Amino acid sequence: MLLPTSESTPRAVSDRAYGTGHDAAATGKSTKKRWWIGVGALVAVALVVVAVVVPVYFLVIKKHSTTATASSAPSSTPGSSSGGGESPSGGTTVVGAVTGGDGSTVTTANGDTFVYNNSFGGYWLADPENPFASGARPNSWTPALNESWTWGVDRVYGVNLGGWFVLEPFIAPALFQPYPAATDEWSLTTLMRADGTLQAKLEAHYDTFITEQDIAQIAGAGLNWVRLPIPFWAIRRISSTWSDVGTDGSGAVAEPFLEGVCWKYIVRLLGWARKYGLRVNIDLHTIPGSQNGYNHSGKGGQINFLNGIMGVANAQRALDYIRIIAEFISQPEYRDVVPMFGILTALFVFYRNLAAFHLLMFPSYLQAHDMIRKITGIGAGNGPYISIHDGFQGLDSWAGFLPGSDRVILDTHPYFAFSGAPNDAPIATSDDPASAGGVWPKQACNAWGASINSSRSAFGVTVAGEFSNGYNDCGLYLDGVGGTPHYGGDCTLWQDSSAWNLTVKAGVMQFALASMDAMGDWFFWTWKIGQASDGVVRSPLWSYQLGLEGGWMPTDPRTAVGKCAALGVPGLQFDGTFSAWQTGGAGAGTIAASATAEFGVWPPATISHVDTAALTLMPTYTATGSVATLTYITPSASGSAAGVTPTASIGNGWFDAGDTVPAVTAVAGCTYPDAWNALSLPVPTAVCTGA
Numbered sequence: 001m002l003l004p005t006s007e008s009t010p011r012a013v014s015d016r017a018y019g020t021g022h023d024a025a026a027t028g029k030s031t032k033k034r035w036w037i038g039v040g041a042l043v044a045v046a047l048v049v050v051a052v053v054v055p056v057y058f059l060v061i062k063k064h065s066t067t068a069t070a071s072s073a074p075s076s077t078p079g080s081s082s083g084g085g086e087s088p089s090g091g092t093t094v095v096g097a098v099t100g101g102d103g104s105t106v107t108t109a110n111g112d113t114f115v116y117n118n119s120f121g122g123y124w125l126a127d128p129e130n131p132f133a134s135g136a137r138p139n140s141w142t143p144a145l146n147e148s149w150t151w152g153v154d155r156v157y158g159v160n161l162g163g164w165f166v167l168e169p170f171i172a173p174a175l176f177q178p179y180p181a182a183t184d185e186w187s188l189t190t191l192m193r194a195d196g197t198l199q200a201k202l203e204a205h206y207d208t209f210i211t212e213q214d215i216a217q218i219a220g221a222g223l224n225w226v227r228l229p230i231p232f233w234a235i236r237r238i239s240s241t242w243s244d245v246g247t248d249g250s251g252a253v254a255e256p257f258l259e260g261v262c263w264k265y266i267v268r269l270l271g272w273a274r275k276y277g278l279r280v281n282i283d284l285h286t287i288p289g290s291q292n293g294y295n296h297s298g299k300g301g302q303i304n305f306l307n308g309i310m311g312v313a314n315a316q317r318a319l320d321y322i323r324i325i326a327e328f329i330s331q332p333e334y335r336d337v338v339p340m341f342g343i344l345t346a347l348f349v350f351y352r353n354l355a356a357f358h359l360l361m362f363p364s365y366l367q368a369h370d371m372i373r374k375i376t377g378i379g380a381g382n383g384p385y386i387s388i389h390d391g392f393q394g395l396d397s398w399a400g401f402l403p404g405s406d407r408v409i410l411d412t413h414p415y416f417a418f419s420g421a422p423n424d425a426p427i428a429t430s431d432d433p434a435s436a437g438g439v440w441p442k443q444a445c446n447a448w449g450a451s452i453n454s455s456r457s458a459f460g461v462t463v464a465g466e467f468s469n470g471y472n473d474c475g476l477y478l479d480g481v482g483g484t485p486h487y488g489g490d491c492t493l494w495q496d497s498s499a500w501n502l503t504v505k506a507g508v509m510q511f512a513l514a515s516m517d518a519m520g521d522w523f524f525w526t527w528k529i530g531q532a533s534d535g536v537v538r539s540p541l542w543s544y545q546l547g548l549e550g551g552w553m554p555t556d557p558r559t560a561v562g563k564c565a566a567l568g569v570p571g572l573q574f575d576g577t578f579s580a581w582q583t584g585g586a587g588a589g590t591i592a593a594s595a596t597a598e599f600g601v602w603p604p605a606t607i608s609h610v611d612t613a614a615l616t617l618m619p620t621y622t623a624t625g626s627v628a629t630l631t632y633i634t635p636s637a638s639g640s641a642a643g644v645t646p647t648a649s650i651g652n653g654w655f656d657a658g659d660t661v662p663a664v665t666a667v668a669g670c671t672y673p674d675a676w677n678a679l680s681l682p683v684p685t686a687v688c689t690g691a
């Protein structure tokens with residue numbers, strides 16, 4: 001979670017199960033054909049019925065019944081390695097059904113089975129013969145992954161997978177409770193390194209916190225996107241010459257994080273998302289040196305990204321991480337599944353002065369935009385949309401930003417929980433949907449609806465990358481996360497949903513519906529809150545899954561549409577027409593000269609905490625390392641560290657063979673200041689040129 005400090009039309013597509021009309025139909029027709037000559041129209045009708053019913057039977061029903069048969073692996077499946085890559089396992093190839101809809105049985109990589117529930121016409125698809133096929137869809141009103149998404153027409157109904165790869169105490173409290181001194185992932189992993197449990201504990205978390213069953217439930221809940229926060233330390237190192245994070249002798253990057261281990265679980269998630277037809281918004285959620293000083297940026301405290309004497313060096317490093325991720329997700333194997341890439345999330349909360357904020361933030365976004373588009377190419381279909389965060393500055397300050405840029409999305413995170421107000425107006429006021437929720441539903445519509453709607457005209461595609469039911473900041477490790485705890489009431493009720501009566505649930509439900517309607521395209525924060533060590537979910541307002549189980553989240557998110565109008569706040573629906581350049585059409589990629597003139601200076605011409613005269617003396621890295629690539633690697637079924645690589649084409653991790661720019665690395669022989677704690681250090685008197 002990155003928090004602020006202050007403030008449908010269903011598509012006309014069929015619900016059919018994927019894959020009718022395969023070879024079973026052809027066989028059925030040809031073997032029976034002669035018998036039917038001359039029998040007439042009745043039989044022709046029967047033939048049609050057989051042609052439709054037989055393949056459905058064979059594909060959907062028969063194949064399910066063979067899920068346990070391990071001997072009929074398709075000949076093109078590579079040996080016994082991985083099930084072709086979609087449900088990778090270390091053991092035998094899982095065969096059987098390759099697709100199924102509501103009520104079908106799914107067999108996971110480790111042999112577990114569960115029933116797929118989806119009453120919205122969604123179907124999963126995992127074909128070992130064609131491991132990168134992206135024909136699945138989560139519901140009838142969302143285009144399949146290999147069909148185009150139309151912004152302004154198709155709506156994002158998404159959830160975050162928060163607290164999974166970027167740890168947050170309130171989402172995974174049981175990991176933190178044994179370590180009372182831990183306040184963030186930095187301090188937690190330092191303590192776990194000390195007692196020798198780091199890798200075992202974090203791998204157990206990566207392997208089990210979110211499972212394939214969760215992803216199937218998300219698809220069955222009428223949702224169609226997930227936002228996946230990932231840390232930069234998912235990448236083991238950015239260049240061949242850069243030491244491992246925890247062991248750099250120079251002191252430049254002595255970071256305790258568990259480096260490179262979660263990547264294989266991220267790849268596994270991408271496979272699950274493909275299987276269930278969910279689009280993924282990968283969000284780079286941490287930045288070297290910290291981009292906002294919050295505990296959930298990896299390390300609470302200072303901001304050393306474009307701030308202080310390590311500010312530029314940290315930005316150099318961040319840009320390489322962004323590049324490496326962009327190269328991976330732009331590959332043809334992944335671009336259908338990851339159509340959105342969030343970069344530099346939640347920067348610069350300390351810039352209260354808008355001009356100073358623009359001078360730093362806009363150049364960094366322009367720089368990242370140009371770098372990514374050089375890799376992906378310009379225009380729809382070439383790599384992901386780039387999502388940038390509004391920096392908590394309000395959507396207005398982004399109006400007209402970078403006209404002519406290529407597919408940039410503005411991401412805002414509206415939360416009442418951290419508004420600084422006591423927020424003690426009652427939410428449990430009535431069981432009647434029309435008036436349940438007290439002032440809160442209407443407040444969501446008023447506070448967020450108009451600004452998000454206008455941003456779609458003034459900026460372009462705008463989404464709420466995070467929001468929750470937390471109208472207050474109650475919760476274990478949650479109160480005070482944005483500074484001081486401030487809920488004006490008693491938090492007890494909000495830390496254990498087993499005490500909620502129908503009035504409480506009705507209130508929370510109406511607040512959720514109004515929030516969704518105000519935002520239009522949204523990602524709830526977050527899908528799951530883990531149990532505390534006492535077995536209770538202590539921040540229930542933040543869990544979509546718990547809300548579905550408990551009856552305070554909508555089982556069909558489309559029911560939110562029109563909620564604000566019903567509350568007397570009409571006109572919040574964008575009319576659906578973006579300029580062509582905003583969605584990768586004509587004009588995309590030709591940024592107005594006025595914008596490049598203003599923001600095209602890199603590194604920025606001013607850095608806070610550094611005299612302008614001394615800018616050239618700041619320590620920087622040198623682009624001389626051979627750049628690291630992300631590869632296809634997944635955990636074995638047992639969750640051990642051993643990865644599995646199928647022999648099917650998996651891409652080499654690097655989309656643009658022309659991108660041969662070396663990665664940054666430390667200048668040999670130079671000692672660097674602490675990249676996370678350099679704000680008060682003086683600028684060196686001379687540039688270090690090394691040994």
Ligand SMILES: *[C@@H]1O[C@H](CO)[C@@H](O)[C@H](O)[C@H]1NC(C)=O
Nearest residue numbers: 130133134135136144146147
């Ligand atoms: C989408 O994928 C499915 C399954 O691979 C395929 O049958 C279908 O033709 C594809 N659709 C498009 C538009 O490529």
Ligand SMILES: *[C@@H]1O[C@H](CO)[C@@H](O)[C@H](O)[C@H]1NC(C)=O
Nearest residue numbers: 114115116117213214216217
């Ligand atoms: C689908 O519903 C059945 C019956 O309620 C349940 O046992 C199963 O766990 C559900 N599947 C998932 C993926 O939650």
Ligand SMILES: *[C@@H]1O[C@H](CO)[C@@H](O)[C@H](O)[C@H]1NC(C)=O
Nearest residue numbers: 183294295300480481482483
């Ligand atoms: C970070 O953790 C420390 C220690 O628990 C706490 O005092 C501080 O308020 C937290 N800060 C934020 C921004 O969460």
Ligand SMILES: *[C@@H]1O[C@H](CO)[C@@H](O)[C@H](O)[C@H]1NC(C)=O
Nearest residue numbers: 428493499500501502503504
């Ligand atoms: C439901 O719970 C709320 C909050 O504890 C309370 O204010 C309300 O009176 C309860 N309503 C009923 C009908 O019990």
Ligand SMILES: *[C@@H]1O[C@H](CO)[C@@H](O)[C@H](O)[C@H]1NC(C)=O
Nearest residue numbers: 450453571572573574575576
């Ligand atoms: C919402 O945006 C539309 C344009 O798509 C505009 O016509 C309408 O006035 C906006 N509504 C509000 C309340 O700003």
